[in-house]
Amino acid sequence: MRQPQFRPVPSQLSPVSAVVLSLFASTSAWGAVAEMDVPIHVAEVEFNDQFLQQSGDGAHIDISRFSKGNVALPGDYRADLYVNGSWLGRAEVHLRQPNAGGGVQVCFDRALLERVGVDLTKLPAEAAARLEKGTDACITLPSLINDATATFDNGEQRLDVSVPQIALARTARGYVEPRYWDEGVTAARLQYNANAYHSDSYGVSSTQGYVGVNAGINIGPWRFRHNGSLTSGTQTATHYQSVQTNLQRSIAPLKSQLTIGDAFTDGAVFDSVGFRGVQLASDDRMYPESQRGYAPIVRGIANSHARVQVRQNGNLLYETTVAPGAFEIDDLYPTGYGGNLDVVVTEADGSVRTSTVPFAAAVNALRPGVTRFSTTLGEYRNPTVQSHPVLFQGTVQHGFTNLITGYGGFVASPGYMAAQVGAALNTKYGAFGLDITQANTHLDHEPDRSGQSLRLSYSKLVEPTNTNLSVAAYRYSSRGYLGLADAMALRDFDKHNIGYPTNGIQRGRLQVTVNQSLPAGYGSFYVSGSTQNYWDRSGTDTQLQAGYNNSYKRLNYSLAISRQLDTGTNRWDNRVMLTLGIPLGTGPHAPYSSTSVQGGGNAPAAVTTAVAGTLGADSAFSYGLNAGYSSSGGGASSNTTAGANASYMSPVTTITGSVSKSSNYTQGSVGVSGGVVAYSGGVAFTPAMGDTLAIVEAKDAAGARIANGSGLRVDPWGHAVVSSLSPFASNQVEIDPKGLPINVELKSTQQSVAPTAGAVVRLKFDTENAGRAAILGIRTANGQPVPFGAEVSNAQGQSIGTVAQAGRIIARGLKTDTGTLLVNWGKDTGEHCSVDYALPKVDKKMSASYSVVDVVCR
Incomplete structure (x- = not known):
């Protein structure tokens, strides 16, 4: 039984x-x-x-x-x-x-x-x-x-x-078995973002409107999605554009996603392009977070039950205890561009051995034994090209060892074919990536083109100076080489005999990014730049950015410099911007003030000041004020601007608005965004919506805060939508009972769920109306308080509390406004009595308050 x-x-x-x-x-x-x-x-x-x-x-x-x-x-x-x-x-x-x-x-x-x-x-x-x-x-x-x-x-x-x-x-850290993945419930969902904008500039008035939608239906493991936008304006006709429509589902045994309809290829091997067709591609989210990205496998041998620590740049990344013999650690979290790993093995007798494992994440590097793949069949999709030829693309990446990851791919379309092979190397001298691509393009009215493209990338953390050479990449393409997007554009121009694109065929490109942390108190700086030239046009596209960031006490400051070559005029455009920021107060809602000064180049010198902050217990209301002044010199073209913006995140939607005015224009806008989910349990509204959702059901818990989102609370109908879930991983959804009516109890305040991608999962938190709560001051017939520690029970013999100081008790679970309670502090005659209580009438809005009643125990 x-x-x-x-x-x-x-x-x-x-x-x-x-x-x-x-x-x-x-x-x-x-x-x-x-x-x-x-x-x-x-x-x-x-x-x-x-x-x-x-x-x-x-x-x-x-x-x-x-x-x-x-x-x-x-x-x-x-x-x-x-x-x-x-x-x-x-x-x-x-x-x-x-x-x-x-x-x-x-x-x-x-x-x-x-x-x-x-x-x-x-x-x-x-x-x-x-x-x-x-x-x-x-x-x-x-x-x-x-x-x-x-x-x-x-x-x-x-x-x-x-x-x-x-x-x-x-199992790896964070791993959730596929059988525990939750496909969710059948549901319809709509995410919306609407905005209306009006401006008056130089006597010309214009109004534009925009509504963006992301609609979908979930049935079992299938996810139907449609993205589109509706635009309208005083000078343009109303137009609806369908951006993307597809059907998706997860394929757990292959750790992949099946997509039917409109989507994009990934850019891991070839450049990403749009297609309409069918795709089966690996989904890294199906791996636990500790196995995503690249991190080497750490192997070693322990002579006893030993403690193993893995450190990087002095930071402890991992610690575990291993049994005597060989051990293997394959679930390190990826840590950006790295630094070598120090493996410290402390034996049971106190002896310590240290070894080093090289770690620098190269482009396309995978963990040993991990394979990623992608197969796509459909038609090429690009709104700027009239032709939509059939497209097939297949790619594969595999991690062979800590040192080598191999990758390659093949893409084919009528009149175009390309193949690539490459490798990523992780060495103590840094991470290298090298690949070569062969492409052939057939043209109807011009000679066919054939060529190669060689790409070399490098990244390294220079530990003595803590210099992070994040990306250093060079790509050289021969005159006849065309990427897929360039080839499709050129074939389209050639087919319709409408001339040829003037963007230029890329010849070489160099890109470098360096981040440098300085000693404590001296801040950090960065430098990045790129240069690119072409086969069929003169000139070089070159740009350079540099910046410095630091703080002094509560003052934050930064300096940014940019230098860019204008290929049209062949002149350099140099700009400098200094930004100062400081909080105006110390409270949780203290506003933050920032001031920036910029100048140089062809743009006028400008000064801008802004103040931003939040209000409300959940920071649901945010605001900003800004003012600026710009001048090109002599005050001849000076311009003064002032503006304000605000947003409010209600339990069901987010409302935004802004106004601004300058010497040349007046502007105003208003917007609303959020989401709606309809399912068998009703309709739930949310001020912000993500891809993977949980609907919290908590009857009579209106106003209770959901710990998973800022300002997220249970609505008056007992619903809340948590939109920040990570697919294929364990997510904890928690209700904070603070603020609940006194007579409502949650049987549990936390639940765990591992949804699949795009799922709408249903989490029911059982509640119980436990009756009213009251503070009773219980005294005997002679006016003395009943003994401390006496037990109080209801007429059914169920304990409702214990008497504290001065004969007072917080009695919960009083099902009726009037009744009798039993007080017992011993087994002998005279060591028990009964109390008749009568609580004042209250409505539901007052249910969060305790009633205080003094009673006499007979």
Whole structure:
């Protein structure tokens, strides 16, 4: 027979009572059920009740009910699961009492063991047979795994499990098994962004409107999406543009996404282009975060149970304990452009060994053993080209070792064909990437073109100076080489005999980015630049940017310099901008002021000052004020501007507005954005919408804050939309009960979910109307307060609290406005009495307030 369900129940002791009682306890077994090799009895707690004597009459208080603490009863619980200190979400926990008079035990079945992460193949044959038999007997964890323990805390509704690492299945950090991925519910969704803009400039008035939509329907694993925009204006006709429409779903065994319709190829091997057709491509999000990007595998040998630390530039990235023998660490998080890894092995006898693993993330580098692929078949899609030929593209990348990643691809279309092969190298001298592409283009009215493109990239963190050479890339293309986009444009021009593009065929391109951190207190600076020349036109496109950032106390300042060659006039345009910023106050809503001064080049010198801040408990209201002055010299062309903007994030939408005025124009705009989700449980609104969502359902919890978003609260209909979920990973969604009506209780405040990409998952937080709450001042017939520590129960015998100082109690769970309570502080005659209470009438809007009532105990 199934045991009754239990829910978390707060301790019935008042805070002061619990503290006082715990001070006088000689042993501690407060609310915990410990599981060992044999069932144990809960240790009794002894209190010295002499410390709890009432002044005046010396009444004796019976506190024997606290002798075994908050002991859990047999039943089924839903509790937080912690394994070796890490939270894994909530799980069903079964407590049974195998022996009469003994303590309850946590019972484990195959499902709970798999949830804990136990490798079932490592269980002894006898233990595995017991699981397979599936008897009604309670199977404890220590009987299955040596040195394993399970402790259930009834007060916290928490199960702590300790399992030796050798008995756990080896998985990367953050890994969630595909069978736990949630495809979500059937739902329709709409994300919108609307804006109206009006301006008067030099006597000409104009108004424009824009509405952008991202609409979709989820059915099982399928995701239908449509992006489009509607524009209208006083000088333009109303026009709707369909940007992209497709159907997608996840293919878990291949760690990939299937796309049917409009989409873009990735730019890992070839340049990204648009297509309309079918694509099957790897989805890196299906790997845990600790295995995305590039990081080397760290291998070594331990002579004992040793501690292994992985450090980079003095920062501790990873630490674990390994058994004697060979070990392997393959779940390091990627750390940008790197720095060599120092591996420190500390043996049990205290001896230390250190080794170095080179680490610099090259372009297209993958972890050893990881493969990425992409296959696309469809028609070429580009709104600037009239022709839409059939396109096929296939790419593959594979990490062979820590040193080498190989990649390549093939693309074909009528009149065009290209193939690429390349490698990424991770060495102690830095990360190198080298690839070569061969392309052939057929033209109807011009000679065919054939050529090669060679690309070399390099990145390195120079540790002695902490200089990060983030990107240094050079690409050389022969005269006959054309990329896919250039070839399609040229073939389109050639086919329709409308001339040839004048952008120029790229010959060489060099790009460099350097970031330098200076000693503490001296800030940092960056330098980046690029230069590019062409085969069929003169001139070189060159640009250079440099900047310096630092702070002094609360003042932040930066200096930015740019130098760009104007190929039209063959003249350099040089500009300099200095920016100063400081908070105007110290509170959480203190506004921030920034002032910038810029000049140089052909643009007029300008000074701009802006102040921005937020208001409200959730910073839902934000505002900004700005003013500026510009002049080209002598005041002949001076211009003064002033403006303001504001936005408000309500529970259902975001509203924005702005106004500005200058010597030459007047401008005003208003906008609204947000999202709507419709599903079988109703309709939910949100002020901001992402791709992967969770709908929180919490009846009667209107106004409760959702910890996953700034200003996000449960709406009056009991819904909230959490739009910041990471697909294929464990996400914790939490409700903060602060602000809930006193008579509403949440049975749980946190849930874990691992949605697939684009899913709309449904999370139901059960609530219960626990009745009214009141502060009762209870006195005896002679006017004395009832004894401290006396237990108060309702007419059904259910405890509702314990009397604290001055005979007062916070009584919760009063189902009716009038009734009778029983007060008991001993077993003898005269050590109990009854109370008739009558609470004042209140409406639901006042339910968050305590009623304070003085009563007499008969």
